[in-house]
Amino acid sequence: MPLIELHDLSKTYNTAAVPVQAVKNVSLQIEKQEFTAIVGPSGSGKTTLLNLIGGLDKPTGGSIFVEGKDIATLKANDLIDFRLHHIGFVFQAYNLIPVFTAKENVEFIMLLQGVSRAKREQRALELLESVGLGDKVNSFPPQLSGGQQQRVAVARALASRPSFVLADEPTANLDSHTAGALLDMMAQLNREYGMTFIFSTHDPRVIKRARRVVTLEDGAVKSDVRQNEGKRET
């Protein structure tokens, strides 16, 4: 069973004067442990697609199965719970609670899951260590660089032991060197822990690091290619 299965997925926004079909008849399967980039020009529907997969938006057509479950049918609070336990999120910005330290930010999601204090602390420290921020656990987000903040966000996304991590333009606010480093780190987590990542990006240097690239154009899948099979990018 694929991790994620999209059947004929569509999303039309009726908010504007003219309805906008942001996602058009997308059918896609994503397997466990894949490292997939969703690319395409601005307005091509990347964010809309990720929001649909992440249960942040309801489709207007088609279906989304995550681990065999049709998430479009879940009630609001069940959907939030589903996100809490199955999906890790990294957004472009505003990921972190500024009054919490890096460690507390990572812990918070586990608190929502009801994990005990001791386990929370231990896991938060481990995760921050593995994203290379072992020395910044007690720093507050405003004291961290953009790249470091996104690393904390990745650690936070992993903390809930999700089935996969969704990252919408995680590198958009970073310079390309830092962006590359963040992607390398994500790729490493993918290899070492088998964590599935789905991320969107504009950045060619980031695209290079993906192993599967799904290209959107006007809301439809234009191409879906696999690259870097078995080799390691530097």
Place this chain on the structure above:
Amino acid sequence: MILSLAWKNIWRNKKRSLIIIVATALGLWGSLLSGAIWMGWGESMVDTAINRDLAHIQIHKPGYAQNKEIINYIPDGFRILEETKNLPGVKAVSGRTLVEGMAASPTSTFGVKIVGIVPAQAKTVTDIYKRLIEGEYFTGSGGRNPVVIGRKLADRLGLKLHSKIVLSFQDLDGSLNYAAGKIVGIYKTESGLFDQSNVFMRQADLFRLLNTKPLIHEIAIRAESARIMPQVYAAVKANYPQLAVHTWKELAPEVAYTSTAMEAFTYIFIGIILFALLFGITNTMLMAVIERFRELGVLIAVGMKKGRIFSMILLETILLSITGGVAGIVIGGLSIAYFAHTGIDLSLLASSLETFGVSTTLRPFLPLDMYIALPIMIVITASLSAILPAWKVVHIQPSEAIRMY
């Protein structure tokens, strides 16, 4: 962790939070202090009335209140006086012989109540003896028929200390008696009305003038404390079902009412202040959540349920309000304690206050239950203030909120 988050969130915009905290603190401080002054006023009215004349409990013959005739004395009064004196919880008792009559000077006359007392006994129940401004309270031999009158009556009759005063009253047979007394003391209480109508004599002198056996119309009982009064009252009432037993509250309902009304006023005043604060707190919290719209959107996106996010905003609002509230209660409590210690001197207003029967030194006070009720009221206010901001947060669409950049 949620608690610490709520607390830290309050301090993200220090200035804005401080403004509302200071407003809450000042609002409560002001309303507590003025409430305490009102209640101190009410209490002072009660205390002075009790100390002047009411005592805690009084016993009469039934019907005396309607028909204050000399014949309506308490049957077997002296035995009852002795018995009540020994009841548990009773601090002191005083038997009073009451005669309605006229006081006359060479220039004018005035209707008065002649109160026959045993001075040593009366002193244990009321404090008229402390209120003498001239002369003394039946201490010296004083000659025949020493009389203590109020300042107001002395003024009305144009009499001075050591002047002769002529009292007229009906005796038991209904025949009119005249007696000359000598003013040995002039007292002044907070109540002009009391001062102009109460004339004190020794019981023994009164009995001689009335040409009667000893009799009393009123037994005034002082309980060991106001708190124990209800038990004493119940005991006395049970012991003497044939007599009319009343507490001061029944004897002077207007005084009791004023005292309760002061408490009600205080609650209403605090209620109004809190109602005004409600809008300020709502506004502050609305600004706070609008500023954090994206961050809150992210929290909902990553899995914070509606109930949780609602409680987080509620908690934040309660913490914000209770911080100001506690500050207000503390400064309020301290300033009340300070003024209760020093007293607030109202002597500038004294002459107009006399009409109300209030002592000129006011000691503000606030009952303990108010210190308990207040935090509850603040939490209720905060919860009401939180509804709108929390409702907004619960309805955040995470996909929209995150897209806002």
